[in-house]
Amino acid sequence: MPLRTNSLASSWRASFAAFGGILYGYDTGIISGVQAMEDWLRTFGVPVAVSTTNPTGYMISTGQKSLVVSILSAGTFTGALIGAPVADICGRKWGTILATLVFSVGVAMQVAATAWPLFIVGRVIAGLGVGLVSVLIPMYQSECAPKWIRGAVVSGYQWAIAIDRDADAAAALARLTGTSPDDLSVREDLDDIRANLEEERRLSSSSYLDCFRVGEPNKICFRMVTGMALQGWQQLTGINFIFYYGTTFFQNSGVGNAFLVSVATNVVNVFMTIPGIWGVERFGRRRLLLVGAIGMCVCEFIVAIAGVTLPKTNLAGQKVLVAFVCIYIAFFASTWGPIAWVVVGEIYPLNVRAKGMSFAAASNWLWNFGIGYATPYLVDAGPGNANLQEKVFFIWGTTCFCCIVFTYFCIPETKGLSLEQIDILYTHSTPRTSGKLRARLLAEDVHAADHRAFEKEVGEEIRDDNNSGNEKV
Template sequence: MAGGPAATGGGIGADAPKNKFAGILMTCFAAFGGILFGYDTGVISGVKEMTPWLCTFGETTTDLDRHPSGCFIGSSTESLVVSILSAGTFFGALLGSPVGDYLGRKWGIVLACLVFCVGVVMQTAATAIPLFVVGRVFAGLGVGLVSCLIPMYQSECAPKWIRGAVVALYQWAITIGIFLASIVNNATKDMEGHTSWRIPTALQFAWAGILALGMLALPESPRWLIKRGRDADAARALGRLTGLPATDPVVELEIADIKTNMRAEAEMSGSTYADCFKASKNRMGLRTWTGVLLQGWQQLTGINFIFYYGTTFFRNSGIGNPFTVSIATNVVNVVMTLPGIYLIERVGRRKLLLYGAAGMCICEFLVAIVGVTISTDNLVGQRVLIAFVCIYIAHFAATWGPIAWVVCGEIFPLNIRAKSMSLSVASNWLWNFAIGYATPYLVNKEPGSAGLEVKVFFIWGSTCLGCFLFTYFFVPETKGLSLEQIDMMYTLTPPRQAGPVRKRLMAEDIHASDSQGMDKTDIHHEDNKV
């Protein structure tokens, strides 16, 4: 990979001092925000199956064969409770742009934690569905802000040679959050009274508090400070992240390069929401649509069907202990994210996305086929079904889980990064909401529902085929490039032809200030030398 003390954009290269790792640890800590995201996503899967919660917020029934607890919630209420979080996160993600641009990336994350805590208070104190639902909305606003601002903060602060792995840690934290939720749910599910569901709900205060206090000690994004005209503060922040004095020539060169690229971006496109979709020289419209659709496709892999409705799905499929199986699937999700973090800077973003989409497609079709050809009493068949679900989760965890966030954190220019990132993350949550709301109607065998049950995996398998085709045509390889170099690459070539451009940018360590007068002809003419 390209290195050297003057590596631009993504941070200082291989010749930086050894204490540069202090800056890496800072940006890694920001990934803790994924715990909020993952825990809040995963906790509802178990909480809504607990008898005290069902009897508090649901209805009573005499049909003990279908509802052994004597209480239940209908498809409409279940859809509302699960999916309303995603409605809140959709608007929280859209707010990520003005909050991130006005308050900054750091203080925007702190504000998100406070909003999230308001939602947790409402959910913990609720004794009726309306207050619980409103609490889910406020928690969603906080999670939406976090999910937009943290990958953006990490991408702007991490060194380019490890940027992908650092941002991928955010997805790993999400998986840890989901896993922690399943552990806590399993530990409290048999408790008497409201404590069974209030303990896992209230525990979210701890995650928000750790993130907020930690962010207070971290520097602001140097790129945001430069965008606000605070060059001296940017130099100090960059100095903290690199372990160099603010007056060091390497830091000064980095600051100058970011400013040069920012001026070039301003000349090619504006900074409004309309500019995000314009067919400009630097392909801003294509880049925004790539981020928006990439996040949408990530949700259409069907992964949140397992984490929102996994406990219910396994129970209906004849699995004896669905809570235990849900813990097992979450272990797979956590563990298999680690190979993705390792491989993202070695194999690359594009190849892993293609491999992951193909693997998920095959596994989901196999789950659907096994599910429709065996009975719920077939123990061997149930084990095969669980095995393929776990293999499917492993493919997602190592590829589409972390890499969608990495790519969206990298491909947008600074002048509209917050806006394009917020639109992309909002797309994630819009599809999350749609899938969360529609799934009970697709899966449940109740009047007014489609009753697909395991056959829903035929749908997810088909959408994973769409993931493969989308990646092949629209996602370029960005491994080893600084954020400014990625901007140059988009200016010089469309995504499918980006390979030679990327090779030259890396081989010659071309900077924004070096690229004046360079065009596509120059790149391809020199390709044979690379």
């Protein structure tokens, strides 16, 4: 049976696991609208005169707005940090079940709340569940999905820890991929797992300190920092400014029916993720990240310029602002939204994968907290606030330009490579020069079982090239 047919079962499992992202999307999708709901504002806010910026007659302070949005990230940061031990102790499956139960408890507390303390605690607990999911789901997907759809062959971390049990490992892997334990693809995957495990044992890297050890041949420190920085830059694109504060931002910008516009931006975000899912294996990670960063950068500056040059009473100006915000979201949803998680699920070696993804997810939530907390003070009017309004998009446009530079120098193309081949790629190339080696890895179909011989050959070629260059000099 062809490999793609055999691996449909694992594809469906990995795809179904993606529904864990609903926990994150649930909150980011509704919190902007919740803050503008009359019933919620009546419960937690104070009465004020009805105006364009306060159409419900109630409001919460800038500090309360900052707290209600950002406090979730305090929980998610903690959840992401403990994601690694939870993954190793409970496993991916039961860890995810635990995370969803924790999230459900947090949501129940928020729904039942009639005062700030219970609502805030509920958001922290819900955040804890979301943080756990943000580590466990990408980890599960990268380990279970076949490389023709995810760019990574089954690495089988949970099977590797029981590799003295070859028969059980083969049976588990066959069940996951919908094949026979004697299938050639299963044997090749097990050989990859076994060889990679032996190599990682040889390197003896397993502690948190080893995650940042400089000078390792597989550039483990660079990979750790890259994953953490990638998640930080994803947040610094400014996307959650729209999802957390979009409704109030559009109201203050003079956009009519700001709530419906906010709903529209969420619809764009959902449906434009589909092209990203399709394009990640067709066009690659690096290329789409570059295209997405360029597109967002252009849109952000157009929104900023339109916001400061056109009056709020200009209907055409409102439409331009909304249109380019939607285009900006479309670029994010089809590139940086999903692909940042794809990359961090691929770039870490086996022995530190759980810890690496935990650090990367924690970085995401730490920046999420900082941006969520600071944004109301940057945007709102009032004593002590910056009152930037639409000018805040100049900041997001600048950070998106930084995303372009970061991607060009730090993100290699990993499309089509197994997790073990990615190790080879990092060891013998840089992100800017990785294309040639990647093409060779794919052409020669190098497996972990024979990667040492391949690396020796590549190393000799590199030395020959250097010697040749010295002779020419």
